[in-house]
Amino acid sequence: MVRLILSGCNGHMGRAVANLCDADPELEVAAGIDVLGQPGGQFPVYSSPAACPVPGDVLVDFSHPSALDALLEFCLERSMPAVLATTGYSEQQLGQIGRAAGRIPVFRSANFSLGVNRLRGLVRPAAAALGEGYDVEIVERHHRRKVDAPSGTALMLAAAAAQALPQQPEYVYDRHSVRQARQPREIGISSVRGGTIVGDHTVIFAGPDEVIELSHHAASREIFAAGAVRAAKFLARADRPGLYDMSSLL
Numbered sequence: 001m002v003r004l005i006l007s008g009c010n011g012h013m014g015r016a017v018a019n020l021c022d023a024d025p026e027l028e029v030a031a032g033i034d035v036l037g038q039p040g041g042q043f044p045v046y047s048s049p050a051a052c053p054v055p056g057d058v059l060v061d062f063s064h065p066s067a068l069d070a071l072l073e074f075c076l077e078r079s080m081p082a083v084l085a086t087t088g089y090s091e092q093q094l095g096q097i098g099r100a101a102g103r104i105p106v107f108r109s110a111n112f113s114l115g116v117n118r119l120r121g122l123v124r125p126a127a128a129a130l131g132e133g134y135d136v137e138i139v140e141r142h143h144r145r146k147v148d149a150p151s152g153t154a155l156m157l158a159a160a161a162a163q164a165l166p167q168q169p170e171y172v173y174d175r176h177s178v179r180q181a182r183q184p185r186e187i188g189i190s191s192v193r194g195g196t197i198v199g200d201h202t203v204i205f206a207g208p209d210e211v212i213e214l215s216h217h218a219a220s221r222e223i224f225a226a227g228a229v230r231a232a233k234f235l236a237r238a239d240r241p242g243l244y245d246m247s248s249l250l
Contacts, residue, residue: 002236003030005056005080007071008063009045010034013085016225017060018042027229030056033071034063049074058083058236060228065089072100081105081235085112085228088148101243107235109246110152112227116201117246119216120160123203126214128164132184134207136161136169141192141200149191157203158187 004021008014009032021027022042031054032045046052049070059075060083061067068089075082081104084097100106111117127136138161140154150173162169169187172178182188199218204211218224227246234249 001028002026002058002233003028003056004232005031005033005052005054005059006043007033007049007059007061007067008086009043010036010038011062012221013062013225013228016222017062017228020222020225020229024229026233030054056080058232060232061086062225062228065093068093068096072096075104076100079104081238082107083228083231083235084108085224085231087152098243102241104241105235105238105244106242107231107244107248109227109231110156111199112224112231112246113199113216113218114227114230114246114250115223116153116216116218117250119201119203119214120157121247121250122214123157123160124164126164126203126205126212127161130205130207130212131166134205134212135182135184135186135188136165137188137190137204137206139190139192139200139202139204141194141197143196143198144193146193149193150189151191151199151201153199153201154189154191157201158189161187161203 006014006017006029018029021029029043031043031052033049033052034045035047037047038045058081061071062085065086065088097106138154138157140151169185172186172188198221202213202215204213
């Protein structure tokens with residue numbers, strides 16, 4: 001039995017993780033952490049990591065980047081592995097995560113969907129095969145409430161393409177003020193926000209007289225919860241510190 005400490009338990013993703021744990025005999029949510037508190041229910045909920053006395057095997061976080069400091073302190077004090085499913089971290093925070101991974105196992109991904117991570121695996125050889133003869137553009141679409149843009153997944157896909165290209169590309173996020181033709185080294189990244197779109201990502205390879213598109217459509221947020229649950233099981237078995245991601249799991 002893997003006992004989870006679930007950060008952001010009152011949010012949509014937190015509730016989805018809790019529901020999956022209810023249906024899985026190998027998992028149990030031992031306690032939740034959420035600024036709203038909300039005591040009672042299936043497991044105790046605490047308003048901060050420091051207030052949580054409940055032991056657990058792994059922490060799963062679907063909250064907000066502002067919670068990172070307290071969560072890392074909580075996990076480091078307990079030598080507890082951490083699955084960080086929150087997006088929008090700053091470069092400084094990514095550095096903090098890297099340093100923490102030197103002491104405990106940390107699992108972080110911009111996207112916990114198995115399909116998206118398979119998509120990333122397809123982008124790299126496509127970029128390598130097509131090379132400089134095709135322009136690479138990425139379009140990501142999300143719901144109107146998403147704050148960060150571009151999405152972490154779009155940047156992850158751009159990095160996969162960049163690793164396979166013969167020269168270091170330049171990311172271009174906004175073309176409305178660029179009064180010039182597209183440069184060969186560019187990777188364009190466009191963001192759409194509207195409605196209740198869960199998450200759509202398309203990588204476009206546009207060449208002479210033809211276009212190749214690799215796409216992923218998320219029909220529900222539960223796919224991200226399922227990936228985080230798999231990551232928690234994986235990390236609970238990790239026998240050494242380190243920074244893990246979906247490629248480690250797959």
